[in-house]
Amino acid sequence: MPSSTFEFDQSILVEEIRKREVRLVFLQLPEGLKTYGPKLASIIEETGATAIISADPCYGACDLASVEAERVGADLIVHYGHSSMTSNTTLPTLYLEVKAKASVKRAVREAIPLLETWRKIGLVTTVQHVHKLDGVRAMLTEVGKIVKIGDAEKLKYAGQVIGCDYSNAKAVSRYVDAFLFIGGGKFHPIGVVLATGKPTVVADPFEKRAFKMETETSKLLRKRWASIREAKSAEEIGILVGLKPGQKRISEALKMKKLVEDTGKKAILLAIREITPEALMQFPTISAFINTTCPRLSLDDAGRFHSPLLTPKEALVTLGKMQWEELCKEGWFEN
Numbered sequence: 365m366p367s368s369t370f371e372f373d374q375s376i377l378v379e380e381i382r383k384r385e386v387r388l389v390f391l392q393l394p395e396g397l398k399t400y401g402p403k404l405a406s407i408i409e410e411t412g413a414t415a416i417i418s419a420d421p422c423y424g425a426c427d428l429a430s431v432e433a434e435r436v437g438a439d440l441i442v443h444y445g446h447s448s449m450t451s452n453t454t455l456p457t458l459y460l461e462v463k464a465k466a467s468v469k470r471a472v473r474e475a476i477p478l479l480e481t482w483r484k485i486g487l488v489t490t491v492q493h494v495h496k497l498d499g500v501r502a503m504l505t506e507v508g509k510i511v512k513i514g515d516a517e518k519l520k521y522a523g524q525v526i527g528c529d530y531s532n533a534k535a536v537s538r539y540v541d542a543f544l545f546i547g548g549g550k551f552h553p554i555g556v557v558l559a560t561g562k563p564t565v566v567a568d569p570f571e572k573r574a575f576k577m578e579t580e581t582s583k584l585l586r587k588r589w590a591s592i593r594e595a596k597s598a599e600e601i602g603i604l605v606g607l608k609p610g611q612k613r614i615s616e617a618l619k620m621k622k623l624v625e626d627t628g629k630k631a632i633l634l635a636i637r638e639i640t641p642e643a644l645m646q647f648p649t650i651s652a653f654i655n656t657t658c659p660r661l662s663l664d665d666a667g668r669f670h671s672p673l674l675t676p677k678e679a680l681v682t683l684g685k686m687q688w689e690e691l692c693k694e695g696w697f698e699n
């Protein structure tokens with residue numbers, strides 16, 4: 365394995381392939397971990413099985429490449445880096461988590477002064493750092509904090525969040541003053557703020573630093589409000605139905621279609637796998653879209669699109685079925 369910041373579980377991989385007498389493995393890794401694919405393929409082939417690496421993008425556990433794996437005749441999908449999300453596949457699937465090796469101590473020490481004004485702290489992280497939560501809890505308790513780690517039992521681990529599921533944060537939100545997120549980047553902590561409305565501090569173990577999520581979130585909220593307002597004038601609205609296994613929400617899309625039509629506007633259902641500006645530009649008469657697939661495309665990538673791309677809850681605000689204040693209070697995510 366290349367020397368890395370991540371620990372891949374190889375023994376379960378080899379054991380499962382041997383036990384199941386697999387001949388062809390379809391190996392799927394998220395962006396950022398694909399670089400480890402060739403080495404993992406070699407490990408798989410040492411068992412006597414053949415490995416095919418999926419070179420297509422993979423952004424989440426929702427994006428299980430079951431159709432592609434079946435198409436090449438694989439008898440096992442190995443999906444690294446995410447915990448299980450969908451059972452929507454006929455092919456046996458092995459989800460293997462990847463642990464980050466980085467120590468969280470220095471970043472947490474940096475975060476403690478930023479948490480100074482708050483006593484009750486909710487602790488959240490991604491699956492890569494979930495094994496470090498007990499240690500972080502001990503560090504915070506030592507400096508007098510009361511720590512809550514939510515377990516809404518929707519995700520595999522207590523305290524775990526994914527891009528579209530903050531149920532564990534929401535489960536403790538009302539009992540805490542602020543959240544501490546352990547992990548890299550701003551993608552997940554922005555989600556924590558949008559889901560709970562609580563101040564959030566990030567302890568980034570990779571960069572060994574800590575920071576508050578403040579300006580990014582207020583900037584994002586201003587942009588979302590602008591999109592909601594712009595969409596009000598659309599007479600023809602496209603409703604995106606996801607084709608990825610964990611993104612199919614046809615009943616939500618049909619509900620949205622009815623709500624749009626009830627206001628006298630035209631609603632067009634569009635089935636889509638990869639949502640890109642180019643794909644949506646093929647429909648120039650449609651001037652706003654409701655996205656029932658991955659909500660993060662609407663929230664994080666909106667600047668790439670020429671027309672508003674609303675989440676279903678934002679669409680309710682546009683259609684006058686929900687108040688903006690209510691959305692801010694309830695949060696952006698279903699979970």
Ligand code: SF4
Pocket residue numbers: 423424425426427526527528529610611657658659660
């Ligand atoms: S729907 Fe989006 S946020 Fe949720 S797991 Fe898939 S890619 Fe991640």
